[in-house]
Amino acid sequence: MKTYDTEAIRNIALCGHGHTGKTSLASALLFSAGAVNRLGSTDKGTTVTDFDEDEIARKFSVSTSLAFCEWKGVKINLIDTPGYLEFIHEAKLGLRVADSALVLVDAVAGVEVQSEKTFRYAEEFDLPVFIVINKIDRERASFSRALQSIADRFGRAAVPLQLPIGSEAGFSGVADLLKLKAYRFADDGSGKMEEGEVPAELQQQVQGQRETLLEMVAESDDTLLEKFLDGGSLSDTELERGLKAAVGARKLFPVFTCSALRNQGSHSLLDALVAWAPSPADIGTVKGLARASQEPVERKISSREPVSFFVWKTTVDPFSGKISLFKVYSGTVKADSSYHSQSKDHTERLGAIAILQGKQMVTVPELRAGDLGAVAKLRDTNTGDTFCDKSAPILYQPVVFKKPSISYALHPKSRGDEDKLSNAMQRLQEEDAMLFFDHDPGTNELLVSGAGSQHIDVVVGRLKRKFGVEVVLSPPKVPYRETIRRKAEAQGRYKRQTGGRGQYGDCWVRLEPLPRGSDFEFAEEIFGGSIPKNYWPAIEKGIQGARLKGYLAGYPVVDFRAVVYDGSYHDVDSSEMAFKIAGSLAFKNCMEKCEPVLLEPIMMVEVTAPDENMGDVLGNLTSRRGRMLGMENVGHDSVIKAQAPMSEMLNYAPDLNSITGGRGSFSMEFDHYAEVPSHIAQKIIDASPKRAETEEK
Numbered sequence: 001m002k003t004y005d006t007e008a009i010r011n012i013a014l015c016g017h018g019h020t021g022k023t024s025l026a027s028a029l030l031f032s033a034g035a036v037n038r039l040g041s042t043d044k045g046t047t048v049t050d051f052d053e054d055e056i057a058r059k060f061s062v063s064t065s066l067a068f069c070e071w072k073g074v075k076i077n078l079i080d081t082p083g084y085l086e087f088i089h090e091a092k093l094g095l096r097v098a099d100s101a102l103v104l105v106d107a108v109a110g111v112e113v114q115s116e117k118t119f120r121y122a123e124e125f126d127l128p129v130f131i132v133i134n135k136i137d138r139e140r141a142s143f144s145r146a147l148q149s150i151a152d153r154f155g156r157a158a159v160p161l162q163l164p165i166g167s168e169a170g171f172s173g174v175a176d177l178l179k180l181k182a183y184r185f186a187d188d189g190s191g192k193m194e195e196g197e198v199p200a201e202l203q204q205q206v207q208g209q210r211e212t213l214l215e216m217v218a219e220s221d222d223t224l225l226e227k228f229l230d231g232g233s234l235s236d237t238e239l240e241r242g243l244k245a246a247v248g249a250r251k252l253f254p255v256f257t258c259s260a261l262r263n264q265g266s267h268s269l270l271d272a273l274v275a276w277a278p279s280p281a282d283i284g285t286v287k288g289l290a291r292a293s294q295e296p297v298e299r300k301i302s303s304r305e306p307v308s309f310f311v312w313k314t315t316v317d318p319f320s321g322k323i324s325l326f327k328v329y330s331g332t333v334k335a336d337s338s339y340h341s342q343s344k345d346h347t348e349r350l351g352a353i354a355i356l357q358g359k360q361m362v363t364v365p366e367l368r369a370g371d372l373g374a375v376a377k378l379r380d381t382n383t384g385d386t387f388c389d390k391s392a393p394i395l396y397q398p399v400v401f402k403k404p405s406i407s408y409a410l411h412p413k414s415r416g417d418e419d420k421l422s423n424a425m426q427r428l429q430e431e432d433a434m435l436f437f438d439h440d441p442g443t444n445e446l447l448v449s450g451a452g453s454q455h456i457d458v459v460v461g462r463l464k465r466k467f468g469v470e471v472v473l474s475p476p477k478v479p480y481r482e483t484i485r486r487k488a489e490a491q492g493r494y495k496r497q498t499g500g501r502g503q504y505g506d507c508w509v510r511l512e513p514l515p516r517g518s519d520f521e522f523a524e525e526i527f528g529g530s531i532p533k534n535y536w537p538a539i540e541k542g543i544q545g546a547r548l549k550g551y552l553a554g555y556p557v558v559d560f561r562a563v564v565y566d567g568s569y570h571d572v573d574s575s576e577m578a579f580k581i582a583g584s585l586a587f588k589n590c591m592e593k594c595e596p597v598l599l600e601p602i603m604m605v606e607v608t609a610p611d612e613n614m615g616d617v618l619g620n621l622t623s624r625r626g627r628m629l630g631m632e633n634v635g636h637d638s639v640i641k642a643q644a645p646m647s648e649m650l651n652y653a654p655d656l657n658s659i660t661g662g663r664g665s666f667s668m669e670f671d672h673y674a675e676v677p678s679h680i681a682q683k684i685i686d687a688s689p690k691r692a693e694t695e696e697k
Helices: 022-032 053-058 085-097 113-124 143-154 200-219 222-231 236-248 266-276 415-431 453-467 533-549 576-591 611-623 652-660 678-686 689-696
Strands: 009-016 065-071 074-080 100-106 129-134 158-160 162-165 173-176 181-185 193-196 253-257 285-289 296-300 308-317 321-330 332-334 337-341 346-350 353-357 360-364 366-368 372-376 386-388 406-412 436-440 445-450 471-474 481-484 488-496 503-513 520-524 560-568 596-610 627-634 637-645 665-675
Touching: 009 022, 009 085, 009 113, 009 266, 022 065, 022 074, 022 100, 022 129, 022 266, 053 453, 065 266, 074 085, 074 266, 085 113, 085 308, 085 453, 100 113, 100 143, 113 143, 129 143, 129 266, 143 158, 143 253, 158 200, 162 200, 162 253, 200 222, 200 236, 222 236, 236 253, 236 266, 253 266, 296 321, 308 415, 321 332, 332 337, 353 366, 360 372, 406 415, 406 453, 415 436, 415 453, 445 453, 453 471, 481 503, 488 576, 503 533, 503 576, 520 533, 533 560, 533 576, 560 576, 596 611, 596 652, 596 678, 611 627, 611 637, 611 652, 637 665, 652 665
Parallel strands: 009 074, 009 100, 065 353, 100 129, 129 253, 158 253, 520 560
Antiparallel strands: 065 074, 162 173, 173 181, 181 193, 285 296, 308 321, 308 386, 321 372, 332 366, 337 346, 337 386, 353 360, 353 372, 406 445, 406 471, 436 445, 481 596, 488 503, 503 560, 596 637, 596 665, 627 637
């Protein structure tokens, strides 16, 4: 495999809504460029970029993958990203290292939710965007309707560079607005095309769209605008030069059309990517930080600069182990060489380096600035780490995701599964940026959090398939707490005589409410030696043990102070055990008088949704006992900040998706505990194991 210079590289992320044909288009581009010897099919599970068992079975992408091809001397790295909501975070990872985005739009459905979302990701990373209207051969497909949908969502900067010849099953080619030529596509899946004249019935439409294109290109540059206004047109050279500059500056989003499944339009798209997509050298510089000062640092994207590369994704292969995917931002990365980790401040030795053709690793001697590669078995390297020349330090910023709000309790099926689970979870977390495993000390449950139920299903499948670990999922428990409203005091007396030495412990305890978040305090106010000092810790242990088992519903009692202030003892019969039992009895007797209440966790919630859905979103939050704190507008969306009980938010994600058509998102984190309304508290108490035990007795 030859080495490509920075100028001869294109890094293109294919993104868009699920089932817009991203993986099929990647297969068509690879086949047309001769990188593979057959046209892959998602239905048959033969595509290069969907190689995971989950992807083959589900017939859609669940993680971002890489492939490459060469076209006219240029290496095109294709970054195939998922399009379903629960895996869309993977698209953001891919766009982080892309230099252009290829956003796919369904010719039947128009712009859908995730196509819009990935367009915004591209905007966030300041990437040039190409738009492809795919599935133009389908029944009810409409280029004009899809184009209007694109203009409505992405603005007037989205301008076609070609128009389709024919529609639905009659689609046979495109009319090129730059060359004013028609290209007819072969119908045998080869991807080949023949040049000809624009059909007479399209001449007027082509001229009209070309005028729009000329105006948009002229508007992107003051010099070109002046020439256009003076002469009413631009030369072919001026148009091509201005078009590339406008695309690179995100002032114009070229629109193409194709049928990826029939491999029609791939040749003209490859030509466009080579001609108009920027190379890493065209991007110019990349921004980073100085590790010590956190001050901004810029690095020229050039193989002549000091070496630096960024690990943007990690995968786990059953045979190769951990594989780190990286982008070279400067210098040249060579196989069998050592490099300094700026993130971890240590040196790692790279063995063989490779470029990825789906799951196949093709070894190469070196990779130059701008290229994408992979290396196996780096021991202390994780996603987001930066490697660089020690004499020219720079730290590249990783993509940071909010912790997902959908959680399930994870229960190993057997003791053997329990022993293997910890290592398996760690490996999967390295692979998936949106996967979190936590132990909840409040409920003593192991929680797995992800982007949605389908995401968690994939994780459970991988645990079994890759690591032989079987688990059962259940809804997480809500970590309720109990507390007291008023001060009270009571005696705890334990006396038992069994014929020999007896047991005797007697204490008076006072419980006092404390502010929220205070948990538990223990104090003593004993005078005159009514209870020897060595028995005080035993009383505290007794109270601690009883409060953790709860009084109302079995949840820990918090936010109170226990004060032991009197009691009595026996020289022979008293013991630590007796005073521990006496302490627990005093606690229970006090609780009868303290007006105990149930507390629930209140979450700070942030919901982002389209403006048109705000009424329904607010109504739904109110029905969940949410308390609105404020709202602000961000573009076409509104962001609501609110507080709501955790118990009401466990099943919020499906409702929000339904209300907003998948356009909404939310995050939440624990804020404080508050008293549960009495009518709800009684239901929780009645359903608790504590109440069941009491009734049995």
